[in-house]
Amino acid sequence: MALRLCIPLRYPFSVSSFPSNTTGVRRFSVRSCLVNGNDSRKLVLKVKEKLEKDHYDLPVGRNGRDDEDMIFWFLKDRRFSVDEAISKLTKAIKWRQEFGVSELTEDSVKSIAETGKAYVHDYLDVNDRPVLILVPSKHFPSVHDRVENERLCVFLIEKALSKLPEGKEEIIGIFDLRGFGVENADLQFLTFSFDVFYYYYPKRLGQVLFVEAPFVFQPIWQLAKPLLKSYASLVRFCSVDIVRKEYFKDETLPPNFRG
Structure with a gap:
């Protein structure tokens, strides 16, 4: 049986959810440290709305433009900058689509x-x-x-x-x-x-x-x-x-x- 992979991205809206770094202390901007649960939820929805408006041709669903877990992850990566997160996220979604990531299976490799x-x-x-x-x-x-x-x-x-x-x-x-x-x-x-x-x-x-x-x-x-x-x-x-x-x-x- 072919194995298809779905990565469960978690969506915990709290400062404590920042990833730990086993190789050293990760430094976050003051802005990211001040983002609380309510603010991060608003930012996720803002990114989601912008993607729907400006990048409606992108796929939806898991790892798509409406995947709130994925949106939240890229927001964290971009220190909660909406514009930077959208820029990097759209490239990632397009790449996944063009590369055929969802089609990769044990049998295919x-x-x-x-x-x-x-x-x-x-x-x-x-x-x-x-x-x-x-x-x-x-x-x-x-x-x-x-x-x-x-x-x-x-x-x-x-x-x-x-x-x-x-x-x-x-x-x-x-x-x-x-x-x-x-x-x-x-x-x-x-x-x-x-x-x-x-x-x-x-x-x-x-x-x-x-x-x-x-x-x-x-x-x-x-x-x-x-x-x-x-x-x-x-x-x-x-x-x-x-x-x-x-x-x-x-x-x-x-x-x-x-x-």
């Missing part, structure tokens, strides 16, 4: 997923975050189709987000760079994956681990870093031992990180 280059771990990390694991040594850009790679990437992001526990809002990405070689280097795909988070899944990525990065990876990182915008600050280079000790319990450790 099966062939590329069978390479083992990326998957969602069965367990959460110690901070109760869904875990998206990528294995670049199994990624061959000269062989694998770029579009299929991108479809798998988006499908797995959706799948990881669908596993968010109540009250949690971020996932963690782990790049297992052991065995990485020049034949696996793909700056275009690395940039694509971070761009997807930045533009279409804002504040959903809590941290990125680059595990056992070899020397050959360093030039790729130096080229990619300025392209990743603020998300570059989420990256931590670490060892397998750090992954074992700081991010998982023995019973939840991903199989490829076991001793």
Whole structure:
């Protein structure tokens, strides 16, 4: 049976609902801190009305222009600026429609997923975050189709987000760079994956681990870093031992990180 994913975006109108950041303290503008439940409800309705008036051709329903949970999320991302939220939200909705996000299923990405280059771990990390694991040594850009790679990437992001526990809002990405070689280097795909988070899944990525990065990876990182915008600050280079000790319990450790 094909698996279709629907991400439950929560709609809690309170200051306490701001996402926590396990990698540091998130700084919000004075304006966002002063938005209370009633004000945020009014802003959501204002965005909704503007979208209906100025962007009536956008789809409705889940992840559409009338999805109040999605509107609220993008308002938070844009510090409750209505115009900025509308600008980013319309682009995200159009992208979802053009990319065919709602049509992605286990079956539609099966062939590329069978390479083992990326998957969602069965367990959460110690901070109760869904875990998206990528294995670049199994990624061959000269062989694998770029579009299929991108479809798998988006499908797995959706799948990881669908596993968010109540009250949690971020996932963690782990790049297992052991065995990485020049034949696996793909700056275009690395940039694509971070761009997807930045533009279409804002504040959903809590941290990125680059595990056992070899020397050959360093030039790729130096080229990619300025392209990743603020998300570059989420990256931590670490060892397998750090992954074992700081991010998982023995019973939840991903199989490829076991001793």
